Amino acid sequence: MAGSDDDNEPLLQNAEATGFEVRHRTPRQKVKGLFESDRILGREAYCDVGGINISASASLQSLQLPVEADCIVAIFVIAFDTKAGNLVEWCLPEDADLDGVEFKAMASGSHTLQRDFVYFSHKGRYGLSCFENMPVDSELERGARMKSVGILATSYTLLHRHMQFLETQVRHQLEIPERYGQLKAFWEDKQGVLPASTSSLSLGLPVSAASTPSIELLPEMKITHPAGCFSQFMKFFGEHIFALWKYVLLGKRIIFFSPPPIGVVCYRVYCACCLGNHNLHSALMSQEPKPQFYVNVADIDTLETEVQYIACTTEKIFETKRSLYDVYVDNQNITSHSPNLKDLLSVSDADRDKFQKLINQRNQEIFSMQEFGDRELDEEDMFTNFFMEQNNRLFQTLIDVSASQDRQLTSDHMKCMGLDPVGDRSFLMQLVETYGIDVMLMVDNPCCPR
Incomplete structure (x- = not known):
C-alpha cells in the first residue's frame, strides 16, 4: 500500500535531515537545528567513571510545592534624629525586641544616598527595610528628613514580596509623618504568631528556612532584584566566581565590603549563597551557607561565635578584624589571610572551563527564548540549577568513592567532578576533610613527585 506524504517525514524533526539539507543550511539554521534536536531527544550530561554513574540532572526534579505562608513578626519605622541619631519611631507589636535594628535598617553611610534598601538578620530573624532621604525646608532637621520602613520575618525567602x-x-512617612494607618492594616493582615519555641521545626518551617534555602524552597527563593542580578554577579567576578564557590563549599566566613548603596551588595551575598546549593540529603551534606546579609560593628560579638557565614558591610573597620572572617571581598578584590585559602584564589583550567559552560548555558537559554518563544529567561533558576548540578555531581562522586572497596579517588574522578587534578588538589583535600569524607586521593602532588 502506498504510504501518505506524511510517511516520508522523519519521526524526529532535524534528527534525520539529509546531507544536502544540512550542507545548505545557514550557520544560524544549523545551530537552531542542533538545539531543537537536543530539546526533542531530551539529552543530558552523563558521566561514567570507574563504575560510578552520575547524571548531571538526575537529582533535579520539577517540584510542585505549596506556597509558603508569610510569618512576619514585626513592622517598624526608623527615623534619623539630628540629636539622638537613629531611633525606632514606631513599631508593632509594641513590645517587639528591636534593639539594634535602627542601625541595620538605616545602614552606615545611608545619609549620602537618596534611597536604598537593605536585607539583614536580627536575633534569628530576617529583615528587609527601605530607606529614603528627602530634602526639607527645616532648620531643625538640617535640611534632610531620613527614614526607613521595614519588617522582620522568620525567613528571608518571602521578604521580596513586600518591597514595593x-x-x-x-515615602508616605516622609511626606506625612506619624500616620501609621496603612502600616497597622498591613500588620493585621500579615502578622505571624510565634509559638513558645522558636526552632524551625516548631514554626512549621523547613529546617533550612532560617539559613540557606535548600531545594524544597527553590521556587520561593527569589529576592526581588534588578533584572540581570545574576548575570551582573557573573560579570563582576568573572572566573573568580569559582574561588567564591570553593570558599562557600568549604563553609568559610565570607564578608563583602562596599561603600553605600548596600542593597546591591546584599544581592551578592544572596548569589554567593546560591553557589553552595545542592539537594543531596546525606548526613555528610549538613553544612549550608548561612547568610547574615548586612552587618555593622554592633554585630562583632555575634560574628565571633559564628563558624560560617556570608555577610556584607559598608564599614571599612571590618577589614582590620581578621579574627572575624576567612575571606574578605572588597568590591572585586578577593583576599584571605589564611595560607591554605590563598592557594584557592588562583583560577584553575577547570574553573575556566566551568565558567565558559556557565556563559554558554546562559547564551543557550537566551537563544531558546528568542528563537522558540519560550518563557522569559529566569536567570536565578539557570544560575542555581547550574551550581546545584555541579555540587550534586561533586558530592555524589565523593560519597560513591568513599563507599567503594578501595576508596581511591583518581584524576578521572576529579575531571568528572569538574575539578583540575593539579590546580584543585588543595581544594579537594580541604573539602573531604571539612565534610569527613573518607577517600584516598590517588593524584600525584606536582610539588612532591614520587
Whole structure:
C-alpha cells in the first residue's frame, strides 16, 4: 500500500535531515537545528567513571510545592534624629525586641544616598527595610528628613514580596509623618504568631528556612532584584566566581565590603549563597551557607561565635578584624589571610572551563527564548540549577568513592567532578576533610613527585 506524504517525514524533526539539507543550511539554521534536536531527544550530561554513574540532572526534579505562608513578626519605622541619631519611631507589636535594628535598617553611610534598601538578620530573624532621604525646608532637621520602613520575618525567602509596599510607605512617612494607618492594616493582615519555641521545626518551617534555602524552597527563593542580578554577579567576578564557590563549599566566613548603596551588595551575598546549593540529603551534606546579609560593628560579638557565614558591610573597620572572617571581598578584590585559602584564589583550567559552560548555558537559554518563544529567561533558576548540578555531581562522586572497596579517588574522578587534578588538589583535600569524607586521593602532588 502506498504510504501518505506524511510517511516520508522523519519521526524526529532535524534528527534525520539529509546531507544536502544540512550542507545548505545557514550557520544560524544549523545551530537552531542542533538545539531543537537536543530539546526533542531530551539529552543530558552523563558521566561514567570507574563504575560510578552520575547524571548531571538526575537529582533535579520539577517540584510542585505549596506556597509558603508569610510569618512576619514585626513592622517598624526608623527615623534619623539630628540629636539622638537613629531611633525606632514606631513599631508593632509594641513590645517587639528591636534593639539594634535602627542601625541595620538605616545602614552606615545611608545619609549620602537618596534611597536604598537593605536585607539583614536580627536575633534569628530576617529583615528587609527601605530607606529614603528627602530634602526639607527645616532648620531643625538640617535640611534632610531620613527614614526607613521595614519588617522582620522568620525567613528571608518571602521578604521580596513586600518591597514595593515598603518603598511606598517610606515615602508616605516622609511626606506625612506619624500616620501609621496603612502600616497597622498591613500588620493585621500579615502578622505571624510565634509559638513558645522558636526552632524551625516548631514554626512549621523547613529546617533550612532560617539559613540557606535548600531545594524544597527553590521556587520561593527569589529576592526581588534588578533584572540581570545574576548575570551582573557573573560579570563582576568573572572566573573568580569559582574561588567564591570553593570558599562557600568549604563553609568559610565570607564578608563583602562596599561603600553605600548596600542593597546591591546584599544581592551578592544572596548569589554567593546560591553557589553552595545542592539537594543531596546525606548526613555528610549538613553544612549550608548561612547568610547574615548586612552587618555593622554592633554585630562583632555575634560574628565571633559564628563558624560560617556570608555577610556584607559598608564599614571599612571590618577589614582590620581578621579574627572575624576567612575571606574578605572588597568590591572585586578577593583576599584571605589564611595560607591554605590563598592557594584557592588562583583560577584553575577547570574553573575556566566551568565558567565558559556557565556563559554558554546562559547564551543557550537566551537563544531558546528568542528563537522558540519560550518563557522569559529566569536567570536565578539557570544560575542555581547550574551550581546545584555541579555540587550534586561533586558530592555524589565523593560519597560513591568513599563507599567503594578501595576508596581511591583518581584524576578521572576529579575531571568528572569538574575539578583540575593539579590546580584543585588543595581544594579537594580541604573539602573531604571539612565534610569527613573518607577517600584516598590517588593524584600525584606536582610539588612532591614520587
